[in-house]
Amino acid sequence: MSQQGVTPQSEDYSKWYTDVVLKSNLADYAPVRGCMIIKPYGYELWENIKAELDKRFKATGHQNAYFPLFIPMSFLQKEAEHVEGFSPELAVVTIGGGEKLEEPLVVRPTSETVIGHTFSQWVQSYRDLPLLINQWANVVRWEMRTRLFLRTTEFLWQEGHTAHETYEEAQEETLRMLEIYEDFAVNEAAIPVIKGRKSNQEKFAGADASYTIEGMMGNKWALQMGTSHNLGQNFARVFDIKYLDKKNEQQYCWTTSWGVSTRMVGAIIMAHGDDKGLRLPPRIAPIQVVLVPIYKNEEEKARVMHVVGRVADSLLAVRIRLHVDDREELTPGFKFNDWEMRGVPLRMEIGPKDVTNETIALARRDIPGKEGKQIVPQEGIIATVMRLLNEIQHGMLRQARTFRDANLHEVEDYEGLKRVADDGWALMWHCGTAECERRVQEETKASSRCFPLDLNKEEKPKDARCAVCGKPAQGKAYFARAY
Amino acid sequence: MSQQGVTPQSEDYSKWYTDVVLKSNLADYAPVRGCMIIKPYGYELWENIKAELDKRFKATGHQNAYFPLFIPMSFLQKEAEHVEGFSPELAVVTIGGGEKLEEPLVVRPTSETVIGHTFSQWVQSYRDLPLLINQWANVVRWEMRTRLFLRTTEFLWQEGHTAHETYEEAQEETLRMLEIYEDFAVNEAAIPVIKGRKSNQEKFAGADASYTIEGMMGNKWALQMGTSHNLGQNFARVFDIKYLDKKNEQQYCWTTSWGVSTRMVGAIIMAHGDDKGLRLPPRIAPIQVVLVPIYKNEEEKARVMHVVGRVADSLLAVRIRLHVDDREELTPGFKFNDWEMRGVPLRMEIGPKDVTNETIALARRDIPGKEGKQIVPQEGIIATVMRLLNEIQHGMLRQARTFRDANLHEVEDYEGLKRVADDGWALMWHCGTAECERRVQEETKASSRCFPLDLNKEEKPKDARCAVCGKPAQGKAYFARAY
Numbered sequence: 001m002s003q004q005g006v007t008p009q010s011e012d013y014s015k016w017y018t019d020v021v022l023k024s025n026l027a028d029y030a031p032v033r034g035c036m037i038i039k040p041y042g043y044e045l046w047e048n049i050k051a052e053l054d055k056r057f058k059a060t061g062h063q064n065a066y067f068p069l070f071i072p073m074s075f076l077q078k079e080a081e082h083v084e085g086f087s088p089e090l091a092v093v094t095i096g097g098g099e100k101l102e103e104p105l106v107v108r109p110t111s112e113t114v115i116g117h118t119f120s121q122w123v124q125s126y127r128d129l130p131l132l133i134n135q136w137a138n139v140v141r142w143e144m145r146t147r148l149f150l151r152t153t154e155f156l157w158q159e160g161h162t163a164h165e166t167y168e169e170a171q172e173e174t175l176r177m178l179e180i181y182e183d184f185a186v187n188e189a190a191i192p193v194i195k196g197r198k199s200n201q202e203k204f205a206g207a208d209a210s211y212t213i214e215g216m217m218g219n220k221w222a223l224q225m226g227t228s229h230n231l232g233q234n235f236a237r238v239f240d241i242k243y244l245d246k247k248n249e250q251q252y253c254w255t256t257s258w259g260v261s262t263r264m265v266g267a268i269i270m271a272h273g274d275d276k277g278l279r280l281p282p283r284i285a286p287i288q289v290v291l292v293p294i295y296k297n298e299e300e301k302a303r304v305m306h307v308v309g310r311v312a313d314s315l316l317a318v319r320i321r322l323h324v325d326d327r328e329e330l331t332p333g334f335k336f337n338d339w340e341m342r343g344v345p346l347r348m349e350i351g352p353k354d355v356t357n358e359t360i361a362l363a364r365r366d367i368p369g370k371e372g373k374q375i376v377p378q379e380g381i382i383a384t385v386m387r388l389l390n391e392i393q394h395g396m397l398r399q400a401r402t403f404r405d406a407n408l409h410e411v412e413d414y415e416g417l418k419r420v421a422d423d424g425w426a427l428m429w430h431c432g433t434a435e436c437e438r439r440v441q442e443e444t445k446a447s448s449r450c451f452p453l454d455l456n457k458e459e460k461p462k463d464a465r466c467a468v469c470g471k472p473a474q475g476k477a478y479f480a481r482a483y
Numbered sequence: 484m485s486q487q488g489v490t491p492q493s494e495d496y497s498k499w500y501t502d503v504v505l506k507s508n509l510a511d512y513a514p515v516r517g518c519m520i521i522k523p524y525g526y527e528l529w530e531n532i533k534a535e536l537d538k539r540f541k542a543t544g545h546q547n548a549y550f551p552l553f554i555p556m557s558f559l560q561k562e563a564e565h566v567e568g569f570s571p572e573l574a575v576v577t578i579g580g581g582e583k584l585e586e587p588l589v590v591r592p593t594s595e596t597v598i599g600h601t602f603s604q605w606v607q608s609y610r611d612l613p614l615l616i617n618q619w620a621n622v623v624r625w626e627m628r629t630r631l632f633l634r635t636t637e638f639l640w641q642e643g644h645t646a647h648e649t650y651e652e653a654q655e656e657t658l659r660m661l662e663i664y665e666d667f668a669v670n671e672a673a674i675p676v677i678k679g680r681k682s683n684q685e686k687f688a689g690a691d692a693s694y695t696i697e698g699m700m701g702n703k704w705a706l707q708m709g710t711s712h713n714l715g716q717n718f719a720r721v722f723d724i725k726y727l728d729k730k731n732e733q734q735y736c737w738t739t740s741w742g743v744s745t746r747m748v749g750a751i752i753m754a755h756g757d758d759k760g761l762r763l764p765p766r767i768a769p770i771q772v773v774l775v776p777i778y779k780n781e782e783e784k785a786r787v788m789h790v791v792g793r794v795a796d797s798l799l800a801v802r803i804r805l806h807v808d809d810r811e812e813l814t815p816g817f818k819f820n821d822w823e824m825r826g827v828p829l830r831m832e833i834g835p836k837d838v839t840n841e842t843i844a845l846a847r848r849d850i851p852g853k854e855g856k857q858i859v860p861q862e863g864i865i866a867t868v869m870r871l872l873n874e875i876q877h878g879m880l881r882q883a884r885t886f887r888d889a890n891l892h893e894v895e896d897y898e899g900l901k902r903v904a905d906d907g908w909a910l911m912w913h914c915g916t917a918e919c920e921r922r923v924q925e926e927t928k929a930s931s932r933c934f935p936l937d938l939n940k941e942e943k944p945k946d947a948r949c950a951v952c953g954k955p956a957q958g959k960a961y962f963a964r965a966y
Contacts, residue, residue: 030551031558031600032588033579040546040616047547063523064530068513069590069621069637070574075514088581091553093590095575097625105515107552107576107590117514127812133523138552138621142580154552329610 006341008275013219020269021148024278024342034146034153041342042149042265044286046156049264050136052188052284053158056180062132062160067114069138070105075113078238082112085205089141091153107140112206112231112257115161116239123163123253125244130173131163149266150223150483157261163241163253167232170254174230177258178211181226189264190281190397191215191271192404193225194478196450199432204257208232214449214478216404217270220424222449222480225267228258266483271400278343279365281396282389288321289385290339294332294351303355311350311360311381318382320389340365345392346385354378366392366399408478414468417479421446427455430477431466440468440479449478489824491758496702503752504631507761507825517629517636524825525632525748527769529639532747533619535671535767536641539663545615545643550597552621553588558596561721565595568688572624574636590623595689595714595740598644599722606646606736608727613656614646632749633706633966640744646724646736650715653737657713660741661694664709672747673764673880674698674754675887676708677961679933682915687740691715697932697961699887700753703907705932705963708750711741749966754883761826762848764879765872771804772868773822777815777834786838794833794843794864801865803872823848828875829868837861849875849882891961897951900962904929910938913960914949923951923962932961 006019021027026042038046054064070093076083091107094100108114115133123131140154160177164170178195185193193213203210207229215225235241236252245251272279282288293308295301308324315322323344325335332349339347349361360381364372376384407424411417417426421444430436430448437448456475464473489502504510509525521529537547553576559566569592576588591597598616606614623637643660647653661678668676676696686693690712697705718724719735728734755762765771776791778784791807798805806827808818815832822830832844843864847855859867890907894900900909904927913919913931920931939958947956 028601028604031597032551032553032555035551035553037551037601038549040548043547043549046549064526065523066521066526066529066639068515068518068520069623070515070518072515090578090580091576091588092578093574094577095573095587097573097627098571104578105574114514118511118520121511140552144580156549 005337006275006277009218016273016275017270018148020273020277020341026265026269026278027148029148032153034143036148036152036154038156038262041286045265045268045280045284046262048284048286049184049188050158053180053184053260054136056184057134057158057160060132060176060180062134062162065133065135066137067111067118067135069108071108071111071114073104073106075117076106078113079206079235081234082206086110086141089143091140091142108137109139109141110257110259111135111137111139111159112161112235113239116235116241116255119161119163119253119255120239120241123241123243126165126246129163129165129243129253130169132160132173133162134158134160147266147483149262149269151263155262157259160256160258162256163236164255165243165245165251165253167254170232170256171230174209174211174228174256174258177256178213178226178228181213181228181258181260184260185213185215185225185267186397188281188283189268189271190283190393190400191225191267192397192401194450194452195454196452196478198227198450199430199437199448199474199477201434201437202448204229206231206234208234211453212450215267215271216400216407216425217267217483218273219270220407220481222425222478222482223263223267223270224449224482225264226258226260229256231255231257272396273343276337276368277341279396280343280345282345282393285343285345286321287323287342287344288389289315289323289346289348290344291322291324291348291350292332292335292339293324293326294349300352304350304352307355307378308350311348311378314382315385318386320382320385336363346388362388364388364392366395411467417446417467418444421479421481425449425478425480427452427476427478428467429464429473430475430479431469431471432474432477433469433471436466436469436471444479445481446479447482449480449482451475451477488820489758489760492701492756499756499758500753501631503756503760503824509748509752509761510631512631515636517626519631519635521639521745524769528748528751528763528767529745531767531769532671533641536663536667536743537619539667540617540641540643543615543659543663545617545645548616548618549620550594550601550618552591554591554594554597556587556589558600559589561596562689562718564717565689569593569624572626574623574625591620592622592624593740593742594618594620594622594642595644595718596722599718599724599738602644602646602736602738603722603724606724606726609648609729612646612648612726612736613652615643615656616645617641617643630749630966632745632752634746638745640742643739643741645739646719647738648726648728648734648736650737653715653739654713657692657694657711657739657741660739661696661709661711664696664711664741664743667743668696668698668708668750669880671764671766672751672754673766673876673883674708674750675880675884677933677935678937679935679961681710681933682913682920682931682957682960684917684920685931687712689714689717691717694936695933698750698754699883699890699908700750700966701756702753703890703964705908705961705965706746706750706753707932707965708747709741709743712739714738714740755879756826757851759820759851760824762879763826763828765828765876768826768828769804770806770825770827771872772798772806772829772831773827774805774807774831774833775815775818775822776807776809777832783835787833787835790838790861791833794831794861797865798868801869803865803868819846829871845871847871847875849878894950900929900950901927904962904964908932908961908963910935910959910961911950912947912956913958913962914952914954915957915960916952916954919949919952919954927962928964929962930965932963932965934958934960
């Protein structure tokens with residue numbers, strides 16, 4: 001373990017990010033190009049993310065299943081847009097059991113094809129619908145530039161796949177899952193997000209419409225944190241997913257897919273981290289409270305550890321995720337820095353004075369310096385800790401929202417976009433065309449993020465025109481630098 | 484859903500097995516050679532297995548992490564025995580992102596190599612030891628003959644990997660995890676197992692010693708349900724996993740690995756299933772109680788459903804996994820068969836008479852016919868159900884143990900082995916040599932299962948000789964037909 005700090009954000013945000021991932025023990029580079037090793041601390045964070053999402057999927061009637069890692073190449077080729085979108089990113093198995101395979105197998109980059117094939121066998125009648133399935137799995141995309149958690153050759157994710165009787169039901173499902181993602185992001189990860197529709201250029205390969213939740217990172221760049229797709233009948237037609245309706249007629253299903261990945265960990269790091277390292281929202285932090293005993297000699301140690309044990313037991317008994325740092329060879333100062341780096345929301349210190357005064361010293365990770373510190377009575381410590389964890393959770397969300405809102409700018413024209421593109425998000429009327437998006441990307445490096453749902457509810461003025469090219473606007477869209 | 488039954492075990496055990504897997508909706512064949520699709524019911528069973536194992540791993544100080552799917556071919560080649568054992572079974576990625584890879588990547592068949600490489604970076608000093616890591620993952624082995632859950636090209640599993648200061652600690656860990664597997668098998672899966680050491684021929688490629696839990700299936704064949712390996716310093720030397728000891732001297736670590744896979748589902752099917760289908764132990768059953776409402780008309784339905792709702796709510800409130808089968812288009816008789824096929828431990832029926840009499844009709848899956856049925860008062864139903872689920876759990880274990888014990892035979896000579904090999908397990912003095920095992924396998928189809936730990940504790944008589952070849956015996960070993 002290193003006691004050195006991280007590169008300041010202001011100096012090099014990208015280096016800051018990598019420093020935090022490595023020094024907070026979330027992940028490590030793997031000996032395979034573009035892959036990562038998720039270390040125990042990072043994996044526990046992912047387990048907490050998984051548990052919260054899985055609970056929401058099951059509460060809305062979805063069931064988990066598991067589909068094969070390998071997909072016959074011919075499956076991918078059935079949907080023209082899909083194969084075009086994914087073929088540059090494929091890892092291909094050509095040898096199995098020592099022999100060249102007749103048909104190469106693709107390591108799944110996503111599973112619409114093999115699940116579409118399976119759904120065609122599972123669905124016969126309207127009674128089998130809606131079919132609501134989710135899979136927790138690893139996927140592989142051969143990415144050129146990789147970055148821990150944000151874009152890795154292999155990553156972990158969940159992919160939901162559903163089939164419905166009507167377009168309306170599929171659309172309802174698509175938006176329901178987007179809302180579940182928003183609910184998770186806001187209430188668990190403490191990250192405010194903008195829900196929106198992707199432009200045609202940015203949508204999923206093979207979808208009719210793609211929706212996204214976009215979060216603002218600490219450098220004001222956007223990060224796509226989850227997507228939900230209305231696949232129309234595209235995959236149903238190609239994979240023959242049909243049902244007998246109530247009039248006994250064959251109909252194609254309407255399908256959806258939606259996913260959140262280990263990229264969410266990257267979002268949490270960048271939405272909340274600071275120059276001292278990680279800051280984790282209490283609701284998903286692997287360790288919510290770290291307790292550091294302080295003593296100078298054996299006599300003090302005995303008195304202190306007695307109280308430490310009692311306090312720890314009482315908090316663990318109510319399922320607060322507490323860790324006692326009783327490492328002998330390290331100073332309290334070292335430990336403080338270490339747990340700040342690892343983003344533990346609340347630190348408790350108990351020393352000889354606290355034993356005498358029946359107190360505990362607390363330090364909040366979300367409020368730096370003296371302001372975040374207080375001495376509280378040992379009595380009622382459970383209620384105190386619960387209240388503070390709650391306050392920290394809400395405080396982090398408030399802080400992220402204040403920061404985000406201060407960096408959203410509505411712009412009237414291309415000049416306005418150029419002014420803010422480097423230092424915030426620009427909201428503007430947008431034609432939605434490929435030409436315009438390409439031009440903006442080339443000239444400002446900002447990309448089209450989404451047409452926010454909340455801001456495009458009302459009918460647009462008839463004369464609404466694209467701020468960049470002046471053609472009729474599709475709606476208001478956010479543009480920003482993005483990962 | 485099909486109302487047809489399964490092939491009787493006595494007619495064709497292998498067909499019975501496949502019928503049960505498919506008709507109970509546990510899994511399906513995948514469109515990729517040797518792979519399977521785990522359906523929601525099967526996956527929920529696997530989730531319950533995972534949760535129980537994971538709890539035990541964490542309680543003994545292990546942490547989960549995640550390592551890459553792909554392993555450079557050169558890593559596998561470092562350990563001679565390891566590569567020899569696994570190379571015939573590898574799936575190899577040769578193309579990534581449209582280009583031929585310089586070094587082919589193996590899809591992990593197991594992760595000793597890549598984790599060994601990582602451990603060499605994580606371990607510096609004795610303070611970093613023991614290092615206790617587990618991974619939940621998919622692995623791929625190109626198997627020639629596959630069978631749903633028992634042997635599939637891709638399967639899901641956990642693989643534990645640990646590093647220690649001494650041989651003794653590694654050996655202690657190896658046996659501790661074997662005991663955890665035994666504890667799970669006996670107390671959750673209701674399958675009595677024999678813990679033993681594998682012969683040299685049967686041990687893991689690269690291990691010093693391999694231990695196994697072996698269960699007896701319904702056709703008296705053996706199934707290896709989990710293994711735990713003492714890897715000695717083999718992988719530590721090859722991957723340079725070294726630590727500075729207290730005297731400041733470099734030492735190689737001692738490592739272990741241990742795993743349980745989706746094969747466990749196959750064990751549960753075969754240890755408990757009967758000609759009506761699956762029988763699931765209550766502690767891991769996705770559905771512990773199915774409640775079937777019975778009525779003939781709308782008036783009866785209203786009265787019955789009122790009570791059904793009340794009873795269901797009270798059981799769900801205490802976390803009993805209950806499902807109300809309120810499908811309209813199916814008869815109660817169809818539903819009874821369906822849930823028997825799917826192995827639900829306890830069935831409840833509530834009809835108009837039960838409403839009047841304030842009773843509930845119960846049917847146990849573990850006791851066929853009238854004997855397993857009873858009418859109980861609605862009052863106290865929570866306690867009644869909890870008691871019965873507990874009785875079923877223990878009853879299933881007892882039944883499996885009685886069956887197993889009746890089919891274990893101690894034999895004195897090769898003739899004795901030949902007599903029992905087709906219809907039970909033979910325990911005999913065994914030399915442990917490859918020649919002898921090969922001969923037995925060829926002539927009787929029985930393979931060496933293990934040297935049971937409990938039966939090899941005492942020092943063996945000096946003149947103990949192999950029942951087959953007459954050479955000095957290593958110990959007593961079980962031989963049996965096996966999957």
